[in-house]
Amino acid sequence: MIRLWGALLVVVCCAWAQEQTDARWDAKITLEDKVKVPFSLQFQAGKDGTASAAWGDLRSSSGTAKDGKLVLEFASIGGRIEAAYDGKTFEGDYTVGGQRYRIEAAPFCTCGFQGEAGPDIAGVWALSGSGAGTLTVRRVGDDTFAELALQDQAVVKHLFGRFDGLSFALAAFDGKRGVLVDAEPAATGDILKITVQFPGRKPLAFTGTKRK
Numbered sequence: 001m002i003r004l005w006g007a008l009l010v011v012v013c014c015a016w017a018q019e020q021t022d023a024r025w026d027a028k029i030t031l032e033d034k035v036k037v038p039f040s041l042q043f044q045a046g047k048d049g050t051a052s053a054a055w056g057d058l059r060s061s062s063g064t065a066k067d068g069k070l071v072l073e074f075a076s077i078g079g080r081i082e083a084a085y086d087g088k089t090f091e092g093d094y095t096v097g098g099q100r101y102r103i104e105a106a107p108f109c110t111c112g113f114q115g116e117a118g119p120d121i122a123g124v125w126a127l128s129g130s131g132a133g134t135l136t137v138r139r140v141g142d143d144t145f146a147e148l149a150l151q152d153q154a155v156v157k158h159l160f161g162r163f164d165g166l167s168f169a170l171a172a173f174d175g176k177r178g179v180l181v182d183a184e185p186a187a188t189g190d191i192l193k194i195t196v197q198f199p200g201r202k203p204l205a206f207t208g209t210k211r212k
Helices: none
Strands: 021-030 036-045 051-055 062-066 069-074 079-085 090-096 099-107 123-129 133-140 143-150 156-163 168-173 178-185 191-197 204-210
Touching: 036 156, 036 168, 036 178, 051 069, 069 090, 079 099, 123 191, 143 168, 143 178, 156 178
Parallel strands: none
Antiparallel strands: 021 036, 021 099, 036 051, 051 062, 062 069, 069 079, 079 090, 090 099, 123 133, 123 204, 133 143, 143 156, 156 168, 168 178, 178 191, 191 204
């Protein structure tokens, strides 16, 4: 289904010698059917042993990072991260809704980023195929962001990704649900061939037509 996910999941760490972290980190979480979903988070760990993280609309309610262990609580959704932490990376378990998933993260580094800006597909796309919906896309610099609204599904916000030479590989994780979206633009620029993957479910196929 998705060609770029392996490349997007490659994390190449830069030198990181600060006593406190407070920056963008790249993370990936392994969900149902061993589907790996990449996402970015803002992570902070201070010399006093406190820690916090945020991504999308989710913010940690409390956290500690000491003695080689990171614990982050997300009271708003009943989520919890328990991970080994060495000051440069963390890897462990994310628990929510009675389910446990593997999570790992490291500081963002442009030397490890994959993909290119690709064609500008910003705008609203009407979807047909496996149901109806819309994909709303915006471009910020070389990055592409999107919001997916499908019939009978909660809106997926904060999709993010780049172009692999053939299609856009977009991903989002909101703390409970991960989504992968592959959007391949036609040469005419007014049609998108879209595949949506909710881990643990059958992929959904759509054709996107750009609204005028």
